[in-house]
Amino acid sequence: MPPPLRIVVADDNPVVRAGLAALLSGRDDIEVVAEAADGREAYEQAVRHRPDVILLDVRMxxxxxxxxxxxxVPLAPVLMLTYSHENETVYEALRRGAGGYLVHGEFSADQLVRAVGDIRAGRAHFSHSAAGALLANVRQFTQRPLHAQSNVGHSSGGQALSPAVLSTELSRREGEIMDLIASGMTNQQIAAACFISQKTVKNHINRIFAKLNARNRGEAIARWYGAAPGGAHRHD
Structure with a gap:
């Protein structure tokens, strides 16, 4: 048998820590090697034990x-495990390197174990409200009000199309995917956030590139932000 996954659990609530430790340590393939009450102690324990995954609360x-x-993050993959599900908090956790985000009350014991395995393998994992919060925050960040789009043009005029205009070129799902691309997420993270396969993500991205007349992510993001020459092609 392969060695068990070694976990550090960081949460300021001793009841939550004890519950998670008891839940995970009851399995042959997982071992909780240390507990921590705040971020500093989590770092110290991670340096000492070099775990495979760190479970980390937000508010401590x-x-x-x-x-x-x-x-x-440089020491081990981090899975946020918390009651905090505000849009900005979820987005900031992903921006700072968290590999996944679970909100208490939205997952079973088996789902938690599966999430730990996913994070260890480099696969992003989100509970439902965390994925929804991420999409909502990215959508709000990337879309600009119409009155601020005085430089909006058409592809024939050599000016960039704004997100508001491009949204009429992309399907709703393609717009969500483009939002996540613009946030810097990988195909793997996008697949986890949208509950679809990586192959489906790739198919969406290929269609997005065609509609935005973009050769790569950089060009697609630039046009999505209205900052690059060229424009989108109409796909009915």
Whole structure:
């Protein structure tokens, strides 16, 4: 049998820590090697034990989860495991390197174990409200109000099309995918956030590139932000 996955659990609530430790340590393929009450202690335990995955709460006294993330990510993949599901919090956790985000009350014991395995293997994992919060935050960030789009043109005029105009070229799902591309997410993370396969993500991206007349992600993002020459082709 392969060695068990070694986990550090960081949460300021001792009841939550004990519950998670008991849940995960009851399996032959997972071992909780340390617990931590805040981000600083999580870092110290991660340096000492070199775990395979770190389970990290967001709100903790002293050094909170978001503050600790940039120092923890180089040591081990991090799965946020928290009650916090605000749009900005989810987005910031992903921006700072978290590999996944689970909200308490939205997953079973088996789903938690599967998420730990996914994070260890480099596969992103989100619970439903976390995925929804991420999409909502990215959509709000990338879309600009119409009154700020004075430079909007058409492809024939050599000006960029804004997200508001491009949204009429892309399907709703393609718009969501484009939002996530613009946020810097990988195909793997997009697949997890949208609950679709990576192959489906690739198919969506190919259609997006064709509609935006883009050769790569950089060009697609530039046109989505209205910052590059050229424009989208109409696909009915």
């Amino acid at each position: 006294p002293g050094v909170d989860g978001l503050t600790a993330l940039p120092r923890l």
